[in-house]
Amino acid sequence: VFESGARDYELLEELLLLADVGPAVAGEIISRVKEKKPKDIITALKDEVVQILSLESADKPVKIFVGINGSGKTTSLGKLCHRYVSEGKALFVIGTDTFRAAADMQLEEWCLRTGVPYYIGKPGSDPAAAIFDGLNSTAAKNVNIILCDTAGRLHSNKNLMEELNKILRVSNKVRPDQVEVLLVLDAAIGQNAMEQMDIFQQAVQPSGIILTKLDGTARGGVAIALAAKYHIPIKYIGVGEGLEDLLPFSPQDYVDSLFP
Amino acid sequence: GLSQRLQGIIGKLRGRGHLSEADIKDALKEIKLALLEADVNYKVVKDFVATLQQRCQGSEIMNSLTPGQQVIKIVRDELTNLLGKDADTLSFSKGQSTFMLVGLQGSGKTTTTVKLARMLKTKGKKPLVISLDTYRPAAIDQLAIAAEAAGIPCYRPPGTTPVELAKKALAWAEDSEHDIVFFDTAGRMHLDDALMEELQKLKELIKPAEIILVLDAMTGQDAVNIAEGFADRGLVDSFILTKLDSDTRGGAALSVRAVTGKPIKYIGLGEKTEELEQFHPDRMASQILG
Numbered sequence: 001v002f003e004s005g006a007r008d009y010e011l012l013e014e015l016l017l018l019a020d021v022g023p024a025v026a027g028e029i030i031s032r033v034k035e036k037k038p039k040d041i042i043t044a045l046k047d048e049v050v051q052i053l054s055l056e057s058a059d060k061p062v063k064i065f066v067g068i069n070g071s072g073k074t075t076s077l078g079k080l081c082h083r084y085v086s087e088g089k090a091l092f093v094i095g096t097d098t099f100r101a102a103a104d105m106q107l108e109e110w111c112l113r114t115g116v117p118y119y120i121g122k123p124g125s126d127p128a129a130a131i132f133d134g135l136n137s138t139a140a141k142n143v144n145i146i147l148c149d150t151a152g153r154l155h156s157n158k159n160l161m162e163e164l165n166k167i168l169r170v171s172n173k174v175r176p177d178q179v180e181v182l183l184v185l186d187a188a189i190g191q192n193a194m195e196q197m198d199i200f201q202q203a204v205q206p207s208g209i210i211l212t213k214l215d216g217t218a219r220g221g222v223a224i225a226l227a228a229k230y231h232i233p234i235k236y237i238g239v240g241e242g243l244e245d246l247l248p249f250s251p252q253d254y255v256d257s258l259f260p
Numbered sequence: 261g262l263s264q265r266l267q268g269i270i271g272k273l274r275g276r277g278h279l280s281e282a283d284i285k286d287a288l289k290e291i292k293l294a295l296l297e298a299d300v301n302y303k304v305v306k307d308f309v310a311t312l313q314q315r316c317q318g319s320e321i322m323n324s325l326t327p328g329q330q331v332i333k334i335v336r337d338e339l340t341n342l343l344g345k346d347a348d349t350l351s352f353s354k355g356q357s358t359f360m361l362v363g364l365q366g367s368g369k370t371t372t373t374v375k376l377a378r379m380l381k382t383k384g385k386k387p388l389v390i391s392l393d394t395y396r397p398a399a400i401d402q403l404a405i406a407a408e409a410a411g412i413p414c415y416r417p418p419g420t421t422p423v424e425l426a427k428k429a430l431a432w433a434e435d436s437e438h439d440i441v442f443f444d445t446a447g448r449m450h451l452d453d454a455l456m457e458e459l460q461k462l463k464e465l466i467k468p469a470e471i472i473l474v475l476d477a478m479t480g481q482d483a484v485n486i487a488e489g490f491a492d493r494g495l496v497d498s499f500i501l502t503k504l505d506s507d508t509r510g511g512a513a514l515s516v517r518a519v520t521g522k523p524i525k526y527i528g529l530g531e532k533t534e535e536l537e538q539f540h541p542d543r544m545a546s547q548i549l550g
């Protein structure tokens with residue numbers, strides 16, 4: 001009987017590893033489950049992971065989307081616009097990616113698609129000035145929610161992380177206590193996400209994660225390690241490139257998809 | 261990094277002058293852990309460690325006076341060998357060569373298309389870039405704007421579907437002076453049958469000299485699934501790893517190479533068009549080992 005148990009634990013640890021949970025956290029989760037000496041190992045494991053992922057966090061009206069290049073910030077912002085509009089919210093969008101080619105045109109198209117008014121910083125202009133002007137504009141008054149896009153960046157680039165910190169400080173000045181930062185994370189990313197979160201945490205203290213591209217084979221398991229270490233909840237998941245492809249995160253649904 | 265960790269384990273055995281089976285086992289365990297932390301695929305790690313085990317039974321290790329250093333050297337050599345040979349360039353055909361850049365959403369295809377064109381322009385070639393991405397908002401504009409900033413000609417064919425655009429573009433390019441044509445394609449999941457079939461159709465039409473899979477170097481365990489998904493359909497001849505300017509260990513490099521045998525040719529080291537370099541297996545091996 002113990003023989004088959006050991007094999008089960010080995011297979012489940014392998015599943016966690018293949019999902020990018022990482023060797024350290026996978027090992028910790030499996031040991032904690034083993035300690036409980038459960039009859040149904042899989043259910044005990046699922047419950048353990050659901051517990052790690054069940055986190056509450058603030059919901060502020062001004063939301064700044066940050067993250068690594070190509071993670072899905074602009075697209076997720078566009079999808080969230082669609083969701084809020086269909087909930088009858090009054091929205092405003094601010095674009096601060098003044099660096100990448102056609103970043104302004106891409107965001108503008110999402111705003112036009114979803115019928116949301118916007119202020120987008122001109123290419124080459126200062127991102128912090130863009131958010132300052134956007135937040136102080138007349139159109140930004142009397143809305144329920146303001147979504148702010150930022151340029152992709154690597155946590156390893158000190159100047160760009162300082163730029164992001166400045167964008168947050170300016171936002172906090174104009175809208176004190178109304179700002180939260182959402183980290184947009186690609187589900188296919190590996191253990192480097194831990195380093196990323198370490199740096200992004202110091203720079204802008206994200207209060208939530210949007211886990212994108214879960215419509216592929218990647219399972220985004222590093223988000224479990226992030227939840228365990230930083231207690232930051234996953235708020236939404238991206239499951240495609242269309243307007244409707246953004247869903248509120250459900251720990252149980254996610255765990256069920258990890259261990260079918 | 262791994263070197264220090266292995267020195268630590270094997271260094272403790274200095275008094276003995278030879279390694280036992282148990283010592284080798286400990287060293288291999290440490291190597292396995294380091295590779296998993298570096299995002300090398302779990303199954304690739306298992307195979308790699310099995311190969312190492314064979315080599316570590318040999319007299320080079322068992323009789324060595326510095327077994328720790330020997331083990332590290334073997335790991336580094338095996339890793340470098342697996343990662344492929346140095347300085348592999350694009351495969352040009354006579355006359356006009358066409359290339360397709362493919363890969364998952366957001367991996368860096370559009371940016372890399374312009375980087376490759378710029379690199380070849382400095383080598384005296386006359387590259388042309390064309391976007392076939394009719395899906396992503398402002399994708400075609402993105403390529404056009406980035407190409408213009410780099411002084412690279414970009415042709416924007418009329419049409420509303422990738423196949424339509426490709427046909428028009430091929431006809432136009434045929435009469436042009438361009439010896440190299442790069443086709444930027446829309447990001448897609450290897451799981452998306454319709455989009456993968458569209459890519460196969462584009463391949464039949466374009467008959468590229470090479471299909472380059474552009475992959476984010478920070479990709480974790482999924483790198484193997486991506487590589488196999490494209491390779492199984494004949495949709496990858498080589499790789500470019502992007503965003504290696506991050507501090508990622510880049511184990512995905514070993515995974516895709518081990519699973520497809522296709523070469524990694526270039527690496528992206530930033531967002532600027534000059535930030536593209538040759539892939540060096542020995543440097544990558546050091547990066548993976550950490």
Ligand SMILES: Nc1nc2c(ncn2[C@@H]2O[C@H](COP(=O)(O)OP(=O)(O)OP(=O)(O)O)[C@@H](O)[C@H]2O)c(=O)[nH]1
Nearest residue numbers: 069070071072073074075152213238239240365366
């Ligand atoms: N399949 C799939 N694709 C997605 C998802 N989210 C975003 N994408 C795609 O990923 C690519 C990159 O998305 P963007 O929104 O441009 O990413 P970004 O983080 O704003 O990129 P940068 O601003 O360049 O850093 C696009 O092709 C999107 O359509 C998702 O949940 N699923």
Ligand SMILES: Nc1nc2c(ncn2[C@@H]2O[C@H](COP(=O)(O)OP(=O)(O)OP(=O)(O)O)[C@@H](O)[C@H]2O)c(=O)[nH]1
Nearest residue numbers: 069070365366367368369370371447503528529530
């Ligand atoms: N730091 C860094 N950023 C990169 C690198 N290569 C591309 N990027 C950035 O990654 C993001 C995505 O690049 P794109 O060229 O739009 O990616 P793509 O594969 O064409 O995206 P889709 O067409 O949506 O699939 C952009 O912000 C690029 O500037 C690189 O080597 N280093």
Ligand SMILES: [Mg+2]
Nearest residue numbers: 073074097152
């Ligand atoms: Mg963006």
Ligand SMILES: [Mg+2]
Nearest residue numbers: 369370393399
């Ligand atoms: Mg593109």
